[in-house]
Amino acid sequence: MNTAKLYDQVYIWLISSGLRVVAGIVIFFVGIWLIRIIRRRLRKRMSTRKVSSAVQPFILSLVIPALYVLLVLIVIDTLGFQLTIFTTIIGAFSVAAGLALSGTFQNFAGGVLILLLKPFEIDDSIIAQGQEGKVTAILIFYTVLLTVDNRTIIIPNGKLFNEVIVNLSREGKRRLDFEVRLAYAADIDKAKQIINNSIKATADILKDPPVRVGLIGLEIDSIRFTINVWIAPANYLNVKIALMEKIIKDLGAAGVAFPKAG
Numbered sequence: 001m002n003t004a005k006l007y008d009q010v011y012i013w014l015i016s017s018g019l020r021v022v023a024g025i026v027i028f029f030v031g032i033w034l035i036r037i038i039r040r041r042l043r044k045r046m047s048t049r050k051v052s053s054a055v056q057p058f059i060l061s062l063v064i065p066a067l068y069v070l071l072v073l074i075v076i077d078t079l080g081f082q083l084t085i086f087t088t089i090i091g092a093f094s095v096a097a098g099l100a101l102s103g104t105f106q107n108f109a110g111g112v113l114i115l116l117l118k119p120f121e122i123d124d125s126i127i128a129q130g131q132e133g134k135v136t137a138i139l140i141f142y143t144v145l146l147t148v149d150n151r152t153i154i155i156p157n158g159k160l161f162n163e164v165i166v167n168l169s170r171e172g173k174r175r176l177d178f179e180v181r182l183a184y185a186a187d188i189d190k191a192k193q194i195i196n197n198s199i200k201a202t203a204d205i206l207k208d209p210p211v212r213v214g215l216i217g218l219e220i221d222s223i224r225f226t227i228n229v230w231i232a233p234a235n236y237l238n239v240k241i242a243l244m245e246k247i248i249k250d251l252g253a254a255g256v257a258f259p260k261a262g
Contacts, residue, residue, distance in 0.1 A: 024078040031071035039064055059112070104141070106158030111140040113161050120167050125233050127166035129155050148237055169233045173206060176229050176240055180247060181222040183257035188215060191225065191256050198246040199229060204239050206230040222259035 042063065115138060120126050124135050126145070131153045133145030143160055145153040168174055182191055195213050199205060209230050217224035227247070231239045251258075 020079050024075045027078055028071065028075050031067075031074070035064065035067045035071065038067065107141040107156045110157030110159075110161035111138070111142075114138060114143065114157055115140075119161075119165050120170070124167055124169040125236075126168060128160055129163060131155065132168075168236075172232070173230050174233045174236055176227075176231055176236060176243070178227055178240070178244060179216065180225045180227065180251070181219070181259055182225065182251075183222060183259045185257045186223070187256070188223070190254070191251065194250050194254050194256065195225065195227060195247055198250045199227070199243065202239065202243045202246055204231055204235040205243070206232070219259075 039060065042060065046059065114120075120135055120138075122135055122138065125133065126135060128145075131145055131147070133147040133151075133153055135143060136146045136152075137144040140157070142154050142156050145155065147153060180195070192213050196211070199211050199213070205211070206229075211230075212226070212228040214226060215223060216226040227243075229239070229243065
């Protein structure tokens with residue numbers, strides 16, 4: 001008797017809700033098929049646009065599960081179940097997760113934008129957050145710099161992307177500027193000639209753009225020469241040391257007068 005009543009209830013439910021069940025099943029399988037197509041096309045589009053291989057899995061891991069969750073909610077709604085409780089739970093969880101992981105999300109978003117927009121790349125020399133160094137790694141949550149004195153600097157991507165970034169390598173060349181102070185008794189033309197010869201004798205200085213040497217300032221006890229040369233970013237420090245030493249030695253050997261100390 002109980003079995004007969006159960007069959008009657010199932011029959012009545014199928015009559016009243018059969019179309020919803022069929023529609024839910026159809027939507028579920030069509031949704032699965034569409035999500036698979038979206039995954040393939042999204043992966044192909046990212047490869048075509050040369051999106052970093054480091055960020056592709058993260059984008060897929062965000063988009064695809066979200067589509068599956070959306071599909072399940074659509075199917076549940078189609079079957080006639082109330083979504084109020086599900087919506088409340090999801091909303092509460094999202095707020096709690098957002099508050100707890102706000103900094104992490106900022107770093108993640110910054111990492112994704114850095115990998116997509118490429119303000120700098122691996123081996124570029126940059127200045128950011130008061131630090132200067134060569135980029136050795138760009139990860140999702142942070143970027144790693146190596147300074148010239150062999151210190152490893154780890155900068156969160158959230159802060160890095162929202163601040164000024166100076167890319168010293170982007171243009172492929174960098175200008176080295178410094179000044180030399182000489183006494184008023186120094187022969188200006190002779191000093192310029194010696195400095196230019198020192199520049200020509202120093203390795204790794206680019207010929208284009210041309211070098212510039214000239215008088216730039218007059219002090220109470222000295223005159224100031226400015227020296228501008230162009231070099232590859234990777235050679236900056238080595239050329240600076242070598243050129244400054246060469247100029248000072250050549251000027252001293254030629255008897256060019258320097259200002260007296262004190």
